[in-house]
Every structure is written in C-alpha cells, then in structure tokens.
Amino acid sequence: MFHVMAKPTGAICNLDCKYCFFLSKESLYPGSPYRMGPDVQETYIRQVLAAAHGAPSVTIAWQGGEPTLMGLDFFRRALELTRKYVTPGTAVEHTFQTNGTLLDDEWCRFFADNRILAGLSLDGPKDIHDTYRVDKGGQPTFDKVMRAARRLQAAGAEFNILCTVHAANGDRPLDVYRFFRDVVKAKYLQFIPIVEGPPVTERSVKPEQWGRFLNAIFDEWIRKDVGTIYVQHFDSALACWHGAGAALCIHQETCGQAMALMPNGDVYSCDHYVDPEYFLGNIMREDLTQIATQPKQIAFGNGKRDGLPKYCLECNVRFACHGECPKSRFLTTPDGEVGLNYLCAGHKLYFNHIDKPMRMMSALIRQGRHAGEVMGLLVEQERQKKMGMPTRARAAWDRPR
Ligand code: SF4
Numbered sequence: 001m002f003h004v005m006a007k008p009t010g011a012i013c014n015l016d017c018k019y020c021f022f023l024s025k026e027s028l029y030p031g032s033p034y035r036m037g038p039d040v041q042e043t044y045i046r047q048v049l050a051a052a053h054g055a056p057s058v059t060i061a062w063q064g065g066e067p068t069l070m071g072l073d074f075f076r077r078a079l080e081l082t083r084k085y086v087t088p089g090t091a092v093e094h095t096f097q098t099n100g101t102l103l104d105d106e107w108c109r110f111f112a113d114n115r116i117l118a119g120l121s122l123d124g125p126k127d128i129h130d131t132y133r134v135d136k137g138g139q140p141t142f143d144k145v146m147r148a149a150r151r152l153q154a155a156g157a158e159f160n161i162l163c164t165v166h167a168a169n170g171d172r173p174l175d176v177y178r179f180f181r182d183v184v185k186a187k188y189l190q191f192i193p194i195v196e197g198p199p200v201t202e203r204s205v206k207p208e209q210w211g212r213f214l215n216a217i218f219d220e221w222i223r224k225d226v227g228t229i230y231v232q233h234f235d236s237a238l239a240c241w242h243g244a245g246a247a248l249c250i251h252q253e254t255c256g257q258a259m260a261l262m263p264n265g266d267v268y269s270c271d272h273y274v275d276p277e278y279f280l281g282n283i284m285r286e287d288l289t290q291i292a293t294q295p296k297q298i299a300f301g302n303g304k305r306d307g308l309p310k311y312c313l314e315c316n317v318r319f320a321c322h323g324e325c326p327k328s329r330f331l332t333t334p335d336g337e338v339g340l341n342y343l344c345a346g347h348k349l350y351f352n353h354i355d356k357p358m359r360m361m362s363a364l365i366r367q368g369r370h371a372g373e374v375m376g377l378l379v380e381q382e383r384q385k386k387m388g389m390p391t392r393a394r395a396a397w398d399r400p401r
C-alpha cells in the first residue's frame, strides 16, 4: 500500500529555517494561493480510503510547509470526510507534522480528542534549536515550540519529536537526547540528517559525525531506555536485524511508496523530489492508485536498488543500509564509481556498532522475551568483563546472521 504526504499549504510556512529544502518549491507554482481547496481535499481523502479498502489500517499524513496555516476547520473537515469515506474494518490514523509555533490549546485538544499523532520539530536545547530554526524575521522559535510541547502534554496528546541533525548539534548527541528524554519528557524521537549539496554546505552533518551521533545515543538508550523511549532509527534497524526489513524508506531496498501531494492535486514521486521531472499526475484527473502504480513510479522506487554501486553491493551492512536515500548519493566510491551515499562512512560506523545488541534483541524476541531484557544482559556482561571473569558459552546472538 502506498503512502501520501499531503502538503495543504505547499511550501508555505511561517518560519524560515535555514536548512529547509522545501521553501524553494514555492517557485514551482508562481501566483498560486498555495491552499488546498475543498475539492482537492475531498478527492484526496476519498481516493486514499478507496485504495485502502480491505486494509486493516491506513495513515493520512499532513505536512508542510506548515499545515496549521490552513486553520483548524480544514482538519475538522478532513475528519468528517474520513468518516464519510472509510470502509468498516479499516482504522484510519491521521498524522500531522508541525513546527509547533501556532499550536494553541484548541489545536492540542483537537489532536488529543481525535488521537492525532503530532510530529513536533525541535532540534535540541535552546542554543541548538535557535541556530537554524528561526521565523521570517530571523527571530528564535524555541520558546514557542516548548510551549507547544507543554500544551500537547497538558491536553493528553501524543507527539513525537522530529530532530534534524546538522553542524550545530552533530557533536552534542547526549545533550540532545537527554534534553528530549529528561526535560521535554518525550517518548518518541526521530532523527533526520541534514545533507545539503552538492556542494555540501557548512550546515550539513558530516558523515562520521552522523555515525558518532547515532552511536552515542544508541549506547545510552540500549543501557537505560529500551521499551520506554522509542527512537525511530533504532526501531527500524531492529526490524532489519529481525528479518522484517527497515521501517524507514531510506533504509529499505526499494522505495517509491511515499509520494507528495501538492495543494492543487499534483503528485510527485517523493517529498524530496518535488520537481517537474518527477511529476506523476494530478488526482483531479487521475486516480491515486493509477498514479502510484504507473511504470514511472515503479522505476523510481526500484532505482534505489538498481543504482547501487558495487561498493554497496559488497558492503557487510547493506542489508540494513541499502545505500540510504538516492538524493544524497553524490560521492564517488574508492574504486571510482559514482553514486555512493554522502553519509556512507557514518552508516558504516552506526550499523557495525549496533550489530551485537541488535542480534541480542532479535534473539530475545524470538525466544518470546522482551527486547528490553537486553539492558540487564549488557550490564551483566560488562560487570563480568570488568571482573575479568571468563567469557560465557556462545549465545544465540553470537551466531552469524
Ligand atoms: S527518495 Fe529517499 S526519501 Fe524519497 S522515498 Fe526514496 S528513500 Fe525515501
């Protein structure tokens, strides 16, 4: 089943985050009001729910730009339309990515009452967050986002933190992680590397820095927080080690299941490929299922696998990495082949680092135990090592994958 990220305000946002790749997309639609009309909204929901017919669940995702600029009534209507078109037996989840600056109590109650999972963009403590996440006047936004987090919590709404990783926080993984866990008291975390280029900007995270960032957070999480803090990268990797394939599109073998929908109904191959070359069709003229399954989009998705350089094909962590996202494959491999992912060195560091604990968790799950037991096992192993005790017999996780 495909997935669509609807952008009801297109590229329009009330902030001016310095690394945002989407603001420039405004130029694709000169003179457009950049507001999704009621007809496009209804067609989108009707088509998504028709495509999901018979499926146990479907997600309707709202993104930006900044979707709160549409006003609450737009989303109240989205829920009414969902009730109108959903087929019995299909659970519908609405998700909502926001910068949080416009969230008042009414918005937060709306999320809580309708069990809408809000994604809140926050890059870490104030000094980090305000480095790049500023409003149109260049003013900091941290205080507003923290107010939104508190309001969401007071209303009882679930939210996940979306944190981009870049030059300002790349060397401070534990400051960032502990701030989210201990100060914000967030349970769900998502980290996204900022890669701008080529040529790569100063703001971008460096390859090894990305690997070290994830590793430091992983080391804290695997000892203290498994089962209480959910880090999307770690959950996705565990699924891989468990043989299910990554949950994150960037680490899946092929992609093309996550298209972007613009306010006028135009659909593109992916959020990162909103460009004329990747235009797939318009839902006011064609059906979303036809758009999603056309050869052009299938080729786009398979291109992620088919374009891998030999260096990746021979890599020991390819099963978990899969060359990451094609948009960042602009390096040349040591043997001169084009198409290596810019973050490759970081991916290698990360996936090799987490191998053993991931095997341990996967083995625990297979035994019908809780993955969180890994925390006690690691503490015990470290205690034994410190005391110079002999290594215990080989365990399930010591076997090759
Ligand atoms: S192009 Fe990148 S972001 Fe888009 S679906 Fe493929 S892997 Fe995901």
Ligand code: SF4
Pocket (backbone or CB within 6 Å): 311, 312, 313, 315, 316, 317, 318, 321, 322, 323, 324, 340, 341, 343, 344, 345, 347, 348
């Ligand atoms: S770690 Fe590097 S070589 Fe290995 S699959 Fe990922 S990008 Fe390719």
